Amino acid sequence: MPLKLNKISLLLVLLSISAVFFFIEDLFLGSVHIPFSNVIDILFTSSSEKLSWNIIVLESRLPRALTAILCGAALSISGLQMQTLFRNPLAGPYILGISSGAGLGVAIFIMGLGFLGISLTHLTWIGNYGIIISSIIGSSCVLFILLVSIIRLKDIMTVLILGIMIGSVASALISIIQYFSYDNSLKSFVMWMMGDLSNVSLAQLKILFPVVLLGLILSFLISKKLNTYLLGEDYAQSLGVNIKMTQFTIIIITAILAGSITAYCGPIGFVGIVVPHLARLISKSSNHIIIIPLSVLIGTNMLLISDIISQLPGSEKVIPINAITSLIGIPFIFWIIFKNKRISELN
């Protein structure tokens, strides 16, 4: 039986509190030890004993923690929307090749500029917007191919295999483009590919934040339509939903969310698949009006925790966040599959 509305509200409040806790924790922990009171001083008054602490907190840890929040929320919601649209519990931006599509878009953009003799180092604004737009275009293209194939193939499992193949083709094309690229642009691209949460500056966050926020608000606005998709397209249409328009909206929102995050943070796996399942499991509900806010908060918590672990507090080494999300995510997927036995009942 689904939880009552007041229990859901309580859950949302608790998750918000834990997100704030992990956010502060993320600012506090790192390779350089900065006393907690100093971190708070730096945040509110921008003053500290050492200038280097100021720089570490404001220009490194704060943007990284904020990016973790955006990343967790955006990837969770893009995964949720894809699971609903494809009616497939294993759908997510990473598996369906959407991240690879975004990568190909960025590769064509960076290396294309290289061919024209333009270096990104001199064009910060064009570079920033160009990467985000090319990434969104790349991910939208993959989503459109997937959607056309759903209409023609009908079998959702085939679409999933197709997604994996599209991902491989995109990676192959990226390799070819890399092979023929100039040194400068190749370097920019490789840096992007290794991208993680710490790559995003405060200036870039000013672009990423409104883009992600827009995607999240739009996805909440279409929750009712997403709910009807749970019944299948024919039922959804018979309930007054304009199927084509809704599919188009879902694709655009997913592309904005997954594309923009991949543009800045590189491909981060498994958050998009796991978080929506956790939200359904905890709330025992499939109602998007409940599971969208819940997924946003669970995703935020998960990415903040992953970021804290990846910093290996107390040591000077940093593990790539992608490795942490995979290590947390994959056992969850196993657990979900074994617990439910039948994949078709997961959604």
Next chain:
Amino acid sequence: MNEILNIVSLCVGYDKKPVISDFNTRISSPSLVTLIGRNGEGKSTLLKTITGLLPSFSGNISFFNKEISSLSTKEKSTIFSIVLAQPPQIGNITVRDFVGFGRYPYTNWLAMNSKKDNTIIDESLALCGLTDFAQRNFANLSDGEKQKIAIARAIAQNTPVIILDEPTSHLDMVNQIEIFELLHRLVKEKQKTILISSHQLQLAMHYSDEIWLLNQGEIEINAPTFFMENKTIEQLFRLEKIKWG
């Protein structure tokens, strides 16, 4: 009895291939009409075209005097509700919330149910004998129960016409009878117009007001007694020993 649907020169099909052409009929309200025919004849295509889920190749379908093709998806959702052969695969939802989907065309963007919506949902559950199931998880129920819930959902949508595409095909005999019994009551008590496709020839003959017999692109329309007396159905289904009783 008044005419609710008027079908004129309708041609339907899929993948650019017509399967039924020049179909003309009028459906009166309230009535229970059963469409019978062999697999692959185009029963689902015809039903989906009538509800506006698929476009027709040519011809007109009108609801009273309004042409269906000129209506928006939203307007159509207040005229037709559907029940398909396969119950939806959906977990984590109570029976009551599932039936609540029927109120979607009438609720706001957050799908908040008004007092009236809640009353209609409760009535639909009661009509289908599902009141005790209201808080059960939809995923844990049998196929027969799920189809009854799908019908309760269609009732909650409160449309004058309900269209069911082989709703009994995966069910046992008891469930099949219960569903026809329920549809019969809806026609008598709620003045609904029901169009159903089914392979349950004997139940169709017993409960329907009118039979549409689809055979090789042609539809023959008549009262069940007519089909029981001549041998068209027996020949079509190669059932020499069938006894109508």
